[in-house]
Each structure stands twice: as C-alpha cells, then as structure tokens.
Amino acid sequence: MKRLEDLNEEIEQCVKCGACRAHCPVFGAERQEGRVARGKVALAGAVLEDEIDLDKKVIEDLSQCLLCGSCSAQCPNKVPTEDIVAAARRRIAEQKGLSTFGKAVAAVIGRPRLMNTVAKAGGALSGLLFEKLPENSGLRLRFPLPYLDADRTLPPMAKVPFREKVPEVIDGDPGKPTVAFFTGCGINYMYPAIGEAFVAALKFLGVTIIIPKEQACCGLPAVSAGSEPTVEKLARQNLDALTSRPVDHVVTACASCNAGLGHIYAGLGEEFEKLAEKTEDIFVFLEKAGLADELAALPPASEKHRVTYHDPCHLRTRGITREPRAILRALPQVDYVEMPDAGTCCGLGGTYSVYHYENSKKIGARKADNVATSGAELVATDCPGCIMQLQDSINHAGGDQRVVHILELLAEALPGKE
Amino acid sequence: MIEPRLVKILRDIVGDDHVTTEKADLICYSYDATQQKFLPDVVVHPISSEEISLIMKMANAENIPVFPRGAGSGFTGGSLPTRGGIVLTTERMGSILEIDEENLIATVEPGVVTEQFQKAVEKVGLFYPPDPASLKFSTLGGNVAECAGGPRCVKYGVTKDYILGLEVVTPTGDVITTGGPTMKGVVGYDLTKLLCGSEGTLGIITKIVIKLLPMPEAKKTMLVLFDSIDGAAAAVSAIVSNKIIPTTLEFMDGRTVDCVREATGLEVPKEARAVLIIEVDGDRDHLSGMAGKIEKIIESLGVVEVRVAETAEESEALWQIRRAVSPSLRKVNPDKFNEDICVPRSKVPEMIRRVDAISDRHGIPIVNFGHAGDGNIHVNIMIDKKVPGDMEKAEAAIEEVFRGALELGGTMSGEHGVGIAKAPYIPLEISEKAAEYMKTLKRALDPNNVLNPGKIFLDE
Numbered sequence: 001m002k003r004l005e006d007l008n009e010e011i012e013q014c015v016k017c018g019a020c021r022a023h024c025p026v027f028g029a030e031r032q033e034g035r036v037a038r039g040k041v042a043l044a045g046a047v048l049e050d051e052i053d054l055d056k057k058v059i060e061d062l063s064q065c066l067l068c069g070s071c072s073a074q075c076p077n078k079v080p081t082e083d084i085v086a087a088a089r090r091r092i093a094e095q096k097g098l099s100t101f102g103k104a105v106a107a108v109i110g111r112p113r114l115m116n117t118v119a120k121a122g123g124a125l126s127g128l129l130f131e132k133l134p135e136n137s138g139l140r141l142r143f144p145l146p147y148l149d150a151d152r153t154l155p156p157m158a159k160v161p162f163r164e165k166v167p168e169v170i171d172g173d174p175g176k177p178t179v180a181f182f183t184g185c186g187i188n189y190m191y192p193a194i195g196e197a198f199v200a201a202l203k204f205l206g207v208t209i210i211i212p213k214e215q216a217c218c219g220l221p222a223v224s225a226g227s228e229p230t231v232e233k234l235a236r237q238n239l240d241a242l243t244s245r246p247v248d249h250v251v252t253a254c255a256s257c258n259a260g261l262g263h264i265y266a267g268l269g270e271e272f273e274k275l276a277e278k279t280e281d282i283f284v285f286l287e288k289a290g291l292a293d294e295l296a297a298l299p300p301a302s303e304k305h306r307v308t309y310h311d312p313c314h315l316r317t318r319g320i321t322r323e324p325r326a327i328l329r330a331l332p333q334v335d336y337v338e339m340p341d342a343g344t345c346c347g348l349g350g351t352y353s354v355y356h357y358e359n360s361k362k363i364g365a366r367k368a369d370n371v372a373t374s375g376a377e378l379v380a381t382d383c384p385g386c387i388m389q390l391q392d393s394i395n396h397a398g399g400d401q402r403v404v405h406i407l408e409l410l411a412e413a414l415p416g417k418e
Numbered sequence: 419m420i421e422p423r424l425v426k427i428l429r430d431i432v433g434d435d436h437v438t439t440e441k442a443d444l445i446c447y448s449y450d451a452t453q454q455k456f457l458p459d460v461v462v463h464p465i466s467s468e469e470i471s472l473i474m475k476m477a478n479a480e481n482i483p484v485f486p487r488g489a490g491s492g493f494t495g496g497s498l499p500t501r502g503g504i505v506l507t508t509e510r511m512g513s514i515l516e517i518d519e520e521n522l523i524a525t526v527e528p529g530v531v532t533e534q535f536q537k538a539v540e541k542v543g544l545f546y547p548p549d550p551a552s553l554k555f556s557t558l559g560g561n562v563a564e565c566a567g568g569p570r571c572v573k574y575g576v577t578k579d580y581i582l583g584l585e586v587v588t589p590t591g592d593v594i595t596t597g598g599p600t601m602k603g604v605v606g607y608d609l610t611k612l613l614c615g616s617e618g619t620l621g622i623i624t625k626i627v628i629k630l631l632p633m634p635e636a637k638k639t640m641l642v643l644f645d646s647i648d649g650a651a652a653a654v655s656a657i658v659s660n661k662i663i664p665t666t667l668e669f670m671d672g673r674t675v676d677c678v679r680e681a682t683g684l685e686v687p688k689e690a691r692a693v694l695i696i697e698v699d700g701d702r703d704h705l706s707g708m709a710g711k712i713e714k715i716i717e718s719l720g721v722v723e724v725r726v727a728e729t730a731e732e733s734e735a736l737w738q739i740r741r742a743v744s745p746s747l748r749k750v751n752p753d754k755f756n757e758d759i760c761v762p763r764s765k766v767p768e769m770i771r772r773v774d775a776i777s778d779r780h781g782i783p784i785v786n787f788g789h790a791g792d793g794n795i796h797v798n799i800m801i802d803k804k805v806p807g808d809m810e811k812a813e814a815a816i817e818e819v820f821r822g823a824l825e826l827g828g829t830m831s832g833e834h835g836v837g838i839a840k841a842p843y844i845p846l847e848i849s850e851k852a853a854e855y856m857k858t859l860k861r862a863l864d865p866n867n868v869l870n871p872g873k874i875f876l877d878e
Contacts, residue, residue, distance in 0.1 A: 013748075017451045018491035022533070022554035031509045031529075032463070033446035033490070046445050057442040076745045 001228060001267050004048055004087040007080075011048065014041045014079045020071035025345045026064050029362035034061040037071035037081040044088045054092055062088050064356060066349030066363075067224060069317035082317075089226030102225035105351060109185070109217040110230045112237070116161065152357065153395045155190050155388060162192035166211055169245075170199060173206030177248040179285070180210045182238070184257035185217050186384025194384065197411035198253050198282060204414050205289055214241040218260030224350030235265050239275055250275065253282045253407055255312030255383035256350070263318065281315060282407065283323040283382060292330040298413065301333035307409070308339040308376035310367070310390060312383035316343050324382050328406050331413045339374035341366075348389035364393030371401055380406045420459035420503075424480055428462055428504075431472045436463040436510070447505040450490040450497050452839055458485065458499035465510045467585060467593045467624035473506060474591035474622070477868045485870055486618040488528065488560030491552045493756060494837030496564060496617045500872050506622065508559050514538055515625070522630045523582060523599050528559025528623045532566075535628075545633040547574035550833065559623045565615030567833040569666035572791030573699075574631075576833075578614035585625035586613060589864035599627055617835050618870045620863055637665065637699035639733040640709050641725045642716065643690035647671055649720030650692035651767040654790045656715050657696070658763070662708070667791030668695040668740055671770055674785045681746030684739055689722050694790065695740055697733075743787055750783050751800035755812055759823035760794040760832030772822040773797055780811040784819075794832035820846055841876040 020037035021027055027036040034043070034057075043061055046052045067082040075081075098106060162183055172178075179202065187195045202209050216237045222230035238261070242250050252258040258281050266276035286292075309325055321343070329336045347353060347363030367390060371379055379390055379401055391403040420439065428437045438444075439460050447461045459482075464470050477484045483503035490497050499505050512529035519542055526535060532553040536546050549568035550556060556566070562584070567576045583597030586609075596609035613621055644650040650669055657664065670678070672691035679686050686693070698708050709726045727733035747754055761769045770786055773795075777784035788796040799815050801808040820830045820843050830840055830847050844853065857875060861867075872878060 013752075015451065016449045016453055016490075018489050018552065018555045020555075021489055021491075022531070031512065032443075032507075034443060039446040042445055042449065043442055052441050052445060055441065057440040061442055061446075077748060078745070 001090070001231070001264070002083060002087055004044065004091050007084050007087055008048060010080055011041055011045045011084060013077045014038060015077060017076060019074060019076060020081070023070045023074045025068065025070060025347060025363045026066060026359060028366070029359040035064050037079070040065055040085055041079060041081055044084045047088060047091070054095055059092055059096070062092065064359070066313070066345050066347065066352050068313035068345035068349060070313070070345060073317055086223055086226070090228045093226035093228070098225060098227055102227060102351070105221050105225050106227040106230040109219070109221055110233055112216040153392045158189055158192045162188045162195035163211060163213060165192065166195070166199065168211055168213055170203065170209040172203070172208035176206040176208065178208040178210065178246070179249045179251045180212060180242045180247040182215060182218070182242065182250055182252045182257055182261060183211065184252065184254040184384065186254055191384050191387065191405065194253055194405040194407050197405065197407035200411045200414060201286065201407060205291065210245055210247060212241040212244065218257040220256045220260045220264070221350050223264055224352065231264065232268065235268055235272060239272060242275060247278070249285060250279045251282050251285050252279065253382065253405065254385070255314035256385055259314035259318065281320055281323070281382065283327050284320060287323040287326050292326045295327070295330035295332070295413065298332045298415065301413070304333055304335040305378055306337055306376045307334045307378045307380050308337050308371065308374045309342060310346065310379055310381040310386055311343040312381055312386045313345050315382060324406055327410065328380055331409055333413055334409060337374050337376055339376065340370045346386045346389040346393065348385045353389065361393070361396060364389055365397060368393040368397035368399055372397070372399055377401060379403045380409055382406055420482070424476070424482065425460060427476055428460060428473065432462055432464050432469050447487065447490070447507065448499065450492050450495060452493060452495045452498070452837070454495055454498060456498050456500050457502065458505040459502050461505045461507065463507055463510045467587055470506065470587040470622055470624060471591045471593050473504070474587055474589065474869070477504065478590055478866045481866055481868065483868050483871050486622045488557035489555050491556045492560065492564060492837060493834040494839040496835055496837040496873060498838065500838060508557060511624070517542060517544070519544070521599060524628045524630060526558055526626050526628065528557060528626065530558045532556055532558055532561055539630055540633055543633050544630040546580065546628060546630055548577045548580060558626055562614050562623055562626055563616065563618045564835045567794065569668055569789055572667050572789065573663045573665045578611055580629045581610055581614055581626060582629050583627035584610055584613055584623055586621035586623055588621050589869035597627065615835065617837060617873050619860060619873050622869070634699040636702045636705055637697055638705050638709055639695065639697045639727040639736050640712065641736045641739065642694045642696065643686065643722040644692040644694070645689055645720040645722055647692040647770050648767045650694050650790065653694060653716040653719050654766070655764060656719065657712060660715050662698065662712065664696050664791060665699045666695065666697045667789065668787070669693065669790035670740070670743060670787040671785065673783065674743055674787045677746045677750055677785060678739060678742050681749045682742045684742065687722060695736060747785060747798055747800060750785070751802050753801050753803045755799040755816060757797045757799070757816060757819055758788070758794060758832050758834045759797060759819060759828055759830060760792065761823050761826045761828030763791070763793045765826040765828065766790055766793055766795065769795060769823060769826055769828070773819060776815050776818045776822070780815050782808065782811050782815060784815065793828065817843065836874045838873060838876065841874060844875065
C-alpha cells in the first residue's frame with residue numbers, strides 16, 4: 001500500500017478548486033472546510049511537510065472521510081483523496097497507535113477464529129439482547145454493545161454462520177466454469193440468505209462453486225481504521241484460501257470485499273495482482289454469462305414490486321454500475337425505478353459510522369429521502385454494509401421500504417422455486 | 419498570533435463552537451483556487467448580520483483585518499487572508515429565505531450554493547441564469563462579490579443584472595440595505611451595483627434580493643467544427659447579425675481541440691481548428707427550425723461538421739466535450755495560469771492570433787477556449803513550475819496577453835476579478851485618476867482599512 005510520502009505528487013495535483021464541495025457527503029452533513037476532500041488533502045500535505053503535528057484536530061478531520069470516492073469521481077484533476085486519507089490514517093496508526101475501536105477492529109477481524117466466536121455468541125444471545133420490532137419496518141434490532149449507538153437498528157446475527165452450513169465444494173456441470181465464492185463477513189455472519197441466493201443462482205447456471213472454509217475478512221475495515229499489518233495478514237490468508245484449488249474466477253457479492261480483493265490487494269505484490277484480476281462482482285459475472293437474457297425469457301410474474309437500486313461506492317467508483325441494474329431490470333417481478341442520486345454514499349464508510357454516527361445518520365437521512373421520492377417499495381443493492389446502513393436510515397426516517405440484496409430477488413425469481 | 423482576549427470576544431459573539439484557532443482549521447481556510455496560501459489567526463462562522471456587525475466593530479476597535487469567504491473557489495485570491503487576522507466564512511448562512519412567485523424575486527442568504535438555488539427556483543418554473551463554471555459549489559454571496567459570469571451571459575447578462583437589492587454589513591459594522599424588491603428604483607446612489615463585483619472590500623453581503631425569469635420552455639444544442647478560428651468568429655458575428663442571440667456560444671481553439679482529442683479519445687477530425695457549441699432556448703415551436711436556420715447562416719464559413727442534439731442525452735454528450743477541456747489540459751503541463759480576458763466580440767480572431775504568437779515567442783503552450791458570444795476568452799498558459807525559467811516565461815506572457823487585450827479595447831478580466839492575482843497589472847487598465855476615485859471610496863468607507871485590505875489595490 002502506498003505510503004503518504006509516495007503520494008506527494010497526487011497531493012500536489014489538488015488545485016484547491018473546491019469542486020469536491022459539491023460531492024462530498026460528509027461536507028453535505030457538516031459544512032466546514034475540514035470536512036471536505038480539499039481540506040483533508042491540504043492537511044495530508046501539511047502533515048507531509050511537517051507544517052503540522054498529528055494533533056487531535058488533524059486526526060479528527062482525517063477520520064471524517066467515508067473513503068467513498070465521490071470526490072475523486074468528480075474531481076477535474078482526479079485527485080485520489082481516498083488513497084491519500086487512507087495513507088494518512090496509516091501514518092497516524094504508526095505514530096500514535098490505533099484508536100481503541102481501531103484496535104478492537106484489528107484484533108477481531110485479524111483473528112478469524114475469534115471473530116467466529118464473537119459473532120456466534122452474538123447470534124446465540126440475540127434473542128435475549130435484542131429487542132425485535134415488527135417485520136414490516138425491517139428487522140429492527142437494538143444493539144447496545146460498546147461502540148455502537150443504542151439508537152442504531154441492526155439485523156440479527158446468524159445463529160450458524162453461512163460458511164458452516166454449506167459444503168466447501170458444490171459441483172456443477174462439466175464444461176462450466178469454476179468459481180470461488182468470497183463471502184465476506186456481512187454475508188457469513190449477518191445475511192446468510194444472500195449466500196444461499198448466491199449458491200442458487202450459480203447452481204442454476206451449472207457453475208462449480210468453491211466456498212473455502214479458511215477465507216477471512218477482506219480487511220477493508222482495517223484499511224478504514226489505518227491498520228496496515230492487519231490488511232496484509234488477511235490478504236495473505238485469503239490468497240492462500242482462494243488459490244488452494246484452481247478456479248476461473250473469484251466472485252464476491254459484497255462491494256467492499258470486491259474493492260478489497262480487486263483493488264486494495266492489487267497494490268500488495270504480483271501474486272495479489274493475479275488474484276485481483278480474477279476477482280469479479282457477482283452481477284458482472286452473471287451478466288457476462290448471459291443471465292439477463294435468460295431472465296427476460298421467464299414468464300411474467302403475477303405480482304410486481306417497485307424496486308430501486310443503490311450504487312455501493314466500492315462498485316460505482318470502479319465503474320460497475322450497469323451490470324447490477326441490468327440483472328435487476330430483467331427480473332420478472334421487478335418494476336424498476338431509478339431514485340435520485342442513486343450513486344451517493346449511504347453513509348456507512350467502513351468504520352466511519354461507528355466513529356461519527358451523527359454525521360452518518362445525516363448522510364443516511366438524505367438517502368432515505370431519495371428512496372421515498374422514488375416511490376419504491378424495495379431498495380436493492382449489492383453490499384451487506386449498505387443494506388445495514390440503508391435499512392437503519394429508512395427505519396429512522398419512519399419509512400416502510402425494505403432493503404434487500406439483488407441476489408435475494410434473483411433467487412426468488414429462478415424457476416424451480418415455489 | 420491573535421490575543422486570547424480577542425478570541426474570547428469572538429466566542430462571546432458567535433458562540434464557542436463557531437470560532438477556531440486550531441492549526442488544522444487555519445490551514446483549511448488558508449487557500450482558494452489561486453493555490454496561494456496565507457494562514458489566518460482565527461476562523462469565525464457567524465450566522466447573522468448582527469453577529470457580523472459586532473465582529474466588524476471589534477475589528478475596527480482592535481485594528482484586525484477581516485477576510486470574508488464564501489466557498490473559497492475564486493481564481494484571484496479575493497478571499498485569501500493575506501494579512502492574517504480573521505477569516506469570516508458564510509458557510510452557516512445558507513438558507514433560501516423566500517421565493518416570491520408573484521413578483522418573480524427571491525431572497526437568500528450569502529452562503530447558498532448557486533446550483534442549489536437554481537434547482538429550487540426551477541422547481542416552480544423560474545430561472546436564475548448566471549452560470550459560472552463553479553456553480554455546483556460556489557456561493558451566491560461570492561458570485562455577487564465577484565460579479566460572476568458564465569456561458570449563458572451572452573443572452574442573459576451577468577450576476578449584477580439579477581441583483582435588485584442587498585443587506586450589507588459595512589466595513590465599520592453598520593447594517594444597511596441597498597435597493598429592494600422593486601424592478602425600478604432610483605433613490606440615491608446605486609450602491610447595489612457598486613457592491614456587485616467589489617470583491618468584499620466595501621461590505622459583507624448578508625442578504626441578497628434576486629430577480630428571476632420564467633424558465634424557458636426548451637433548448638437546443640449544436641456543435642459545429644470549423645477549419646479555422648476565423649470561420650468560427652465570422653459565424654458568431656453572422657448569427658448575431660441575423661438577429662439570433664443564442665443562450666451560449668462557447669468556443670475552443672485548435673490547440674484546445676487537440677488536447678481534448680488526445681486526453682479523451684473523442685472523435686473530432688484533425689481538420690477541425692475551432693469548435694463552437696451553440697445553444698438556443700425559448701418556446702418549443704420557435705426553436706424547431708432554429709438549428710436549420712443557424713446551419714444555413716454559417717454553411718459558407720468553413721464548416722467541417724455539424725452535430726445537432728435531438729435529445730437531452732445527446733445535448734449532454736456535446737457539453738461533455740466542453741467539460742473535458744479543463745481536465746485534459748493537465749496532460750499538456752501540470753501548472754496552469756487561467757486568465758479571462760474579454761475583448762469586443764469582433765476582435766476574438768485577432769486576439770487568438772496574438773495569443774498564438776505570444777505562445778510561439780516564449781515557447782510555452784497556451785490554449786484558448788471560452789465564451790465567444792461575449793468575447794470572453796479563457797487564456798490558459800500551461801507550464802511546469804519545476805522547469806527553471808518557465809515561471810518567468812509565464813509572467814512575461816501574461817503581461818503581453820493583458821496588453822494585447824487592452825490594445826484591442828478589451829479588459830484584463832471578464833469574470834474572475836482582480837483580488838491579488840491581477841492587482842499588479844491594474845495600472846495597465848485603470849488610469850491613475852480612476853484608481854484614485856476608487857481608493858477614495860474605499861478609504862472613506864473603511865477608515866481603519868480592516869475589510870479585505872490589500873485586494874484590488876495591493877498597497878492599500
């Protein structure tokens with residue numbers, strides 16, 4: 001991963017024009033210069049030139065970034081603010097140590113067995129700890145644990161993690177490709193139904209699926225927290241797990257995991273670059289396999305739902321916006337409608353929403369507004385993190401829309417399903 | 419360093435949370451789009467004219483300079499705290515106070531972002547035409563202080579043509595109003611017009627009364643490629659003399675077209691040495707046939723190709739070409755001086771020839787694009803500051819460009835203002851007597867010289 005020193009040229013590319021003020025979701029929530037990309041790039045530059053110490057205010061300002069890439073996408077000079085901020089955070093972690101929460105993140109995700117235990121304990125206790133709310137407002141649960149605001153609504157933890165429920169190899173038809181499914185933590189611990197839908201979709205196409213048991217967290221929360229050693233450790237473990245058997249593709253159903261494997265890892269060395277090249281988002285894979293046409297040929301559904309799509313930042317910034325929509329639009333039960341500003345960040349931002357829940361809620365509230373404006377009953381997306389945040393935002397706004405993964409709608413539509 | 423006693427006074431005025439002396443904040447309010455940097459001593463975020471009035475009174479009593487700031491997106495340093503002191507931002511004053519559909523006017527606070535205001539009035543079928551390139555992020559307060567322009571000015575005029583009245587905190591801390599919500603008004607001096615474009619040196623704008631127009635029903639966009647800049651310029655004259663005033667008449671010279679082609683791979687034939695983007699608006703019936711009429715007017719002027727947008731998407735694709743210009747310039751050289759001279763419309767080809775000669779003489783690339791319809795040319799001098807000698811060449815070229823524009827009856831700046839960036843060149847354009855007239859005004863209104871000192875006139 002690039003160090004702050006290596007990004008000097010990129011920092012100097014910022015001509016301070018202010019265009020990011022129109023696109024930064026954090027600045028939208030709190031209008032002051034330290035919150036916008038231009039300010040954070042200026043601070044990173046000042047840190048690099050020893051103009052300023054890593055004092056409390058600098059650390060606070062640099063923590064106020066979702067790493068969503070909205071600014072870079074619209075920047076006339078394409079300044080990679082998310083890379084600059086992430087590098088600055090790694091420098092802070094090196095010099096000042098990780099924050100308490102950052103340490104907790106690194107400790108848990110860096111040790112997959114511990115993570116499994118913690119998550120399973122959450123699942124077993126969820127009936128006792130979490131207050132269940134009516135189904136029609138989404139699964140609203142309170143999560144009164146340290147670091148999490150009591151006000152936040154979260155899905156329950158799975159009683160049995162997804163990867164413990166499925167075999168490691170699911171054979172497909174001869175002549176069809178073999179893919180490794182990188183599940184990520186969201187699907188494994190919170191949304192196993194998405195994993196099941198993934199398996200159903202690929203089985204439908206006759207693809208051989210490998211779900212390596214030894215895979216770990218992709219490491220993106222550690223990127224957000226600034227823990228480079230944790231990222232490298234996880235990347236190594238995942239590389240080993242995903243390449244132990246020959247596969248044609250490594251497929252993800254989580255935008256953040258896709259960015260981890262497909263983008264962050266690429267900077268870690270040649271073997272990681274190869275893994276990055278093989279990594280594909282599920283809808284890119286399905287679209288290339290011609291699934292949209294097969295879906296269009298299905299008989300029309302008796303009942304249609306109005307569905308909109310939210311672009312996860314980690315796909316949008318890498319140009320993946322068409323394929324998820326193509327699959328969604330082709331589903332027989334879907335009456336697709338585009339919401340305003342579908343491409344703006346939901347406000348989760350890895351560990352951002354844990355540090356800055358108030359701003360995160362403000363950013364989410366705008367999103368909930370846009371969902372309401374679209375008139376959709378369902379919001380479909382391609383990232384468990386976004387699902388969690390969007391549902392929380394809609395719950396707070398008092399909306400009754402449900403947030404789902406496109407795969408869940410796809411599994412519902414596939415023939416052979418009653 | 420500012421005395422803690424004074425910071426305490428500021429905290430009492432605007433509240434603890436809205437005053438900061440943290441180094442990180444001082445850095446964040448030290449720059450604008452000129453890329454120059456001056457650290458203030460303190461940043462304040464007031465929310466009302468009353469608070470700003472108290473701040474100005476304190477600044478006068480204690481002799482501390484105050485630098486008002488909108489989005490900090492100016493190109494000439496109008497908001498830079500060149501002498502330390504207080505940066506006063508309008509970021510918390512961002513409300514649209516009223517949209518009066520009966521009288522077609524609106525009242526806003528200075529921190530409202532221009533595009534957000536445009537969207538709000540368009541929702542009720544109204545139209546605020548000024549469209550500076552920064553409209554997605556610059557503020558109306560900043561637009562008024564700099565008298566911002568934009569492509570649509572050809573037909574609709576600049577910011578000051580839409581400002582009916584202002585509420586202003588004077589340099590000594592009084593709150594006054596100028597003009598008002600009427601379409602006419604000649605009682606007293608026209609202070610509204612004086613304050614528009616005064617670059618924050620004569621008062622801090624706290625409220626703006628804006629004139630609106632009905633939203634035109636439709637628009638039509640076309641892109642025309644010419645084999646020479648003369649053809650494009652002749653086309654501009656021909657269109658206007660045929661009694662058609664387009665909404666926008668944007669041009670790019672051959673060097674700009676080359677940059678865009680190289681950077682983006684856009685399909686523009688090599689023979690194209692100039693491009694015009696022409697947009698007309700009005701009633702739908704009136705517009706149909708307009709593109710054909712324009713094509714007929716210009717057909718004998720060396721047209722290589724005409725592309726007419728039939729849908730909103732096609733129109734957007736044509737504008738993409740224009741928007742690709744700025745980013746693609748970086749490929750030429752990393753550093754850019756963006757001057758915005760304005761010459762009489764008929765002198766555009768002569769000016770472009772002069773700029774090309776200056777470019778060749780100094781051996782540095784200069785690309786020209788901009789608003790052909792009103793003679794406002796963005797002259798981009800592309801250098802690499804790291805190359806020894808490039809800075810000196812650029813400075814010499816800038817002065818020659820200014821002199822050239824003035825010789826042709828033009829001005830050094832159509833839109834960006836003077837600030838500090840163009841201040842050294844003021845004597846080229848403004849006579850000693852005229853400068854003295856301006857300075858006398860400033861000295862009378864700001865006797866302690868605390869409001870945005872050293873702007874427009876560096877030695878003041």
